[in-house]
Amino acid sequence: MRIPLTLFALASTCVSALALDFKGRVQWNTQCPDLKALGQTKVVLDNGKWSGGVTRDGSFIRVDIFESDSLPEVRPYFPGTPLSPAAPATLPYPLVLSARGRYDYFVPRESFNVIAMFKNPMMMMMLGAGVLVLLMPTLMKNMDPEVMEEFKERHAKMTNLQSSLQSGDLASGFSQLLASGDEPKAAASGPSKGASSGGAKQRSGKGKRR
C-alpha cells in the first residue's frame, strides 16, 4: 500500500519560493491515517534538487536550502497553467498537506441490471416505438375523418418515396419528394393517387375493425 493519495503536485508547488529552511507536515486523517498507509514518500523541490522524506509524525524538513531570512511564500500551482500571475491563494507556512482521497486504480465490473438496461436510450426508443404501435389503432379510431384522409395521403407518399429509394430509383424518389413540396395546393383529391390511397384504406380498415 504505497502513495496512492492525492498529495497533488507538490514538486511544482514551490518553484518560485525563496527563503530559508523548508518545513512542512502531512496531516494524517481518515484517508491517510499513518505512514504505513502513505508508504515511503518524499517531498521534492525543483526536480529533486532538494527532497525530504516524510517521517512517522508526518513532518518533512529540508535544511540549508534558501539564503534569505524571510519566510517563504507558498502558492499552489497546477501543471499546464501559466505561472505568472501566480495563484492568488497562498498556502500556510510551514506547509500542511492532507490527503483528499485515495486513488482508485480499478473500474467496477459492469453487471446485468434490468433497470440500467432500460435506461439505455436505444432501449427507450424501442420501448417508445412499441408503445406507439400499440396505441396507433386507438389513435386512428379517434381521428377526425378529414385529418385522417390527409394523413393517409402523406403516409402513402412517404411509403412510395421509401420504396423508390430502396429500389435505387433515386431520381424518381427525388422528384416525388419535390412534388410532395407542392402537394398542399393540389392535394384536394387527385385521381393519380387512387392506387396508393387504396392501400392506405385497406390498412385503415384493419384498424377500424379491431
Place this chain on the structure above:
Amino acid sequence: MRLFSLLLGAACAYALHASEAGVLDWHKPQLGVPLIQSHATAPTFHRREYDTGATRSTILTVTQSNVLASVNPANGSIDWRYVFDDDDRIIAYHKDNDVVAALSGIGGANLRLFDAIEGDLLLETRLHSPEAGRLFEPETLGTAISFGSEEQAGNLFVLTDGHVLRSIDRHTGEVKWGWSAPDQTSLVVYSKILVTPSAIYLLGLANSFASYTLHISTLSPTTGEVIASGNVPSSVTTGFTDVVVVRDHRTSEVEPHIVWLEDKVIKYYPLTPSLKAKPAVIKGATYRSLQDVGVSAFGQFVAVQEDGSGRVIRLSSEGLKVIWDFADSATSPQRSDAIYSGGLDVDGHPYIARVFWSHAFRQASAHIFASHLAEGKGLVTGFTFPFKTAEHGIISHVAVDAANPEPYRVLSRLFLTTSTGAIQLWQHDQHQWTREEGLADIRVAELVELPERKIASHAGVEQEFFGARLRRQLSDAQDFPQYAVNFVRRFVTGSYASASASVAPSTNTTEPLSRDTFGFRKVIVAATSHGKLYGIDSANGEVLWSRVFGLGWAAQVGGQIIPAKLFVTRTVNDGEVPQVVLVTQRKANNGLVDTVLFHVDALTGDDATGKSPANDVLQGKDVVSGPLVEAFLLKTASARVVVLLDEFLQVHLFPETDETLRIFEKAVPALRIPLKTGPPGQRQLTGHQIPQKVEFTGRYIAYPTWTLPFPPTEDIRTVFARPTDPVASLGKVLGNRTTLYKYLNPNLIGVVTGPSASVPASKSATCAVYLVDGAKGTVIYHAVLPSAEGACDVKATLVENWLVYHYYDSEVGPGQAKGYRVVSVELYEGRGIDDKTLSSDLTSLSNETTSVSIHEQSYVFARGITTLAATSTSYGITMKDVIVAHEHGQIQSVPRRFLDPRRPKQKPTTEEMEEWLVQYDPVIPDDPKRVLSHNYQVAKTRRVVTSPALLESTSLVFAYGLDLFSTRVAPSNTFDVLSENFNKVQLVFTIGGLALAIFVVKPMVARKRLRERWYD
C-alpha cells in the same frame, strides 16, 4: 473497414478490474544483493527486545541497489525496505535496540533513523550538503555512527567527512554539540568511534611515510571538549582492515583496547581517556590478518595465522588471550578459506561461526564456537549442510544467529550471501528459504514464446505393426470421453477461455511447459551481472530454471561475466524448442576481456550445444578473444544468425556454418551498421558497410562509409532503434479521405546526446535528440533540449514512424513553469498528404529517403519517468500505447490518442472527429485508472520490455529494475475476444422471451387472420 471502426469504438478506456489485480499481473519486490565489502553495510541479525521481555529478530542489510532492508528470517519475506535515491549512496548503517540509523551521501551527508521493526522513517536530517562532502576510497571510510549508552542513551554520535563529530538527539534531530578536528587539512582521517560513559574515542589514521599511524582523540560525551589527542606509535599498512577495537561492554572493569597488526604481529593499546598507556605486543605467533566479526563489543575477535588457521582472541581482565584454535583450519587444497562471522543469542552471549566449503566432500561445513559454554572452556558445534554450489555459486558472506536451548547444544541460523546474488537461510543443516536477489540486477531480458501443448505424440515412426499402432491409438484416445464432455460443457455453459484469467499453471508441474489459449504465458529469459541466467514464468514470476555461467579458462584467475545482448535464435514457429543466444563480455581478473556466447534452450535452460550437463555450470563458447563492438541478429526467411563485430571490425557469425555464411553473403550488400566510435567525450556515429570480399584473414572486415560528428559539447548517450515489429498499415487515412504515408525507413535510428561525463556539469549544457538515417548519416530530425543543471535525463522510444521523448525542462520562460515535458513526433513520407515515396522499401541510395514531413507536439507531463516503451502486438493492428515507469514506482500506460501530435488546437471539426482526434490540451492527464501497477510499488524500474501475445489485442509488459513486474495490456480493448462483460444469461433470456412472445402471439394472429377472411 469494419475492424477499423471496431478499433476506434474500442478506443475508450481500458482499465483493470479489482478482481483482476494479482491475477493478470504479478510483482516481485526485491532488495538487491547485499553489500558485503564492508562491515558497515553487510547483513547482520538484529534482535529487538521489548520491555515485556519478548524478542523479535530480523536480518538487516544494505544492498547494491541502494536499499536498506529488513528481512524476516522465518520466511524470507521483506519486513520493510527503504529505497534510497541513486545519488544518495548508503555508506553505513548502525543498529540499536529499536532503531536503525543510516548515513548516506558523499562523506555521510544525510542521516536517517528508522524504526527497526516497522521500518518507519523517524528522523531525517542533512549534516552537510553532498557537494561539500569529502569522497573517500572506500566510501565507508571517514564515517561512523554510534549510539550512546546510560546517561547518553538519548544521543547518537555521528562521525562524518573523516573529521566532524556530532552528538545528535535521537528524537528531535537536534545537534547537541559538534566537534570538528582543528586541523582539517592535516592528514588524519577518523573512521571509528567508541563511546564509553567516560569518553568518546575517535580513531583515525594519520599519513606518514609508506604507512599509516594510528591517531586517537578523546572527547567528553556531554560537552564535546577534547580531553586528549595524539598518535599511537604504530605502523599500519592496510588501512582499517586489520584494526579492531575490542571492549567488553558488559563490564566496566576492563578498559577497551585497540588492536592492530603490525609486521605480522598483533599489537594493542589500552584506551584510557587521558591516552597515557603504552602499546604492547602479543607474543607467540605470526598472523596474516585480523577480523572484526561483529562481536568485538563482547571482547572477541578472530586472528588468522600465517598458515591460514583461525583463532579466537578474547579481551578479559587478564588482558588479550587466545581462547580457541579452530582445528583443521589451515589453508589446504581440500577446502576453501574460511569465512568467520559472529552472532549473539537471546541472552547476549557471543558466538563465532567458521564456514567453509569442502572440496573433498562437496559440502559446506560450519563450526560454531561458543566461549561461555562447557564451564567457560568453550564449545564447538560442527555440522555440514548441502549448499548447492552449481546453482548458487560460492558463499561470499555469512551472518550468524545462535540459540542455546540446553547445555552443550547450540542451534544456529546461517544467513548466506552467494556469488550469484542469492540470499539463503539455513537453520542448522536445514535449508529454510532462498531469495534470488540477483534478479534485482538484470542486464538483458527477452520474452520467449512457448510451444503448444502436445495432445497426441506421434513421433513419426516409419514402420509400425498393427498391434503397436492399435495400442498407441487407444492410448491416444483414452482422453476422448473427457474431451467430448468438455466440448459439450463448453458449448452449453459458455465457459470459454477467458482473456482475463490467470494463465499460471496448476499445481501439476510435471507437465512440460506449454502456452495457454491466448499465448499470454511465455518464458522470460533474463541474465544478471552476477553470473546467472534465469528462465522465469511470465504467468506468475516463478523461476523455472536457472544456470550459473562457467568462466572457461578465466576460472583459474577469476572474473566476471557481463551480459551484453540476448537474441532469440529459434522460435516456436520453427517447429522446435525455442533457443536463445546470450552474448556476454567476460572480464577476467587479469584484465583480459573476451566475448563469450551462451546458447541455451529457453524452456529448460539446457545447453543447446550439449557440452555442459544440466546439473553443472553452463559453459560458453569463446567467439571473439577481445571485446565486442556490436552484435545484432540477422533475420532472414530461412534462418537467424547472430552477427558479432570485434574491435577490429571483423565479422564473426554464430552459428558459423556454410549455410549461415551463405545467408550472410547474400545479406551483405544491404547491411548498414552505424557504430559509436571515437574516445569517450568525443564520440561520433560512424556508418559501416561490409565488403563482398573476404579478407586474407578469412573474415569480412567492415569499413567506415560516413561519419556524423556531434557538436563538441555533446556526447552520445544512447542509441536506440525501432523494434522489428510488423507494421499493419503503411499510412493514416485522414478525415477528408486523403492519406499520410508513414515514414518507415528501416535504417532509422535515434540518438540522444548530452554533455560528456568527463566535463564538469555546467548550466549552459544542452542535450539533444536526433533521428538519423543509419545508412548514410543524414539527420532526419533534430531537437535541442535544455539540460537539468548540466545533466541530461532524456528518455526516448521509437516505434513505427513515431518518436516519443521525455525530459525535464528547467528553463522558465515567460509565464512558463519548470516541469516535465513529453514530445510526440510523427514522421510521414514526402511533403504532406498523399505523397508516397515507399520509404520502407527504398534503397538507401535514394534521395527520397530524406524527404519527410514532421508533425510534432509537446505536452506537459506530470511526473518524472525512468524509462518508457511502446506496446507491441503480433500484427501491429492494435493501437500503440506508451508504457512509462514513473520515478515513484508506478507503471502507467499513456494512450496514443493523448500523445497524437495532430491534436487540433481548436474544437475538432467533423473530419477531425472522424479521426478521433481530441482537442489539444497541454497536460497529459494523470489518470489513476491507467496505472497498470495499481497498489504495487515497483521500485527503480530500469527497462520495460513489451512482447506480443497470440491475441492481436494484447501486449505483454515486463518491467525490471530493482523489482520485477509483469502484466498485460490491451490498448484498444480486447476486441478479438468476447468481452468479460458479455452476459450469456441475458442473451438466453432475451431469446427465450422472444420465443415465448411468438408462442403467445402466434395463435392470436392466426385467429385474427381467420376473422379477417370471414368478415372482409
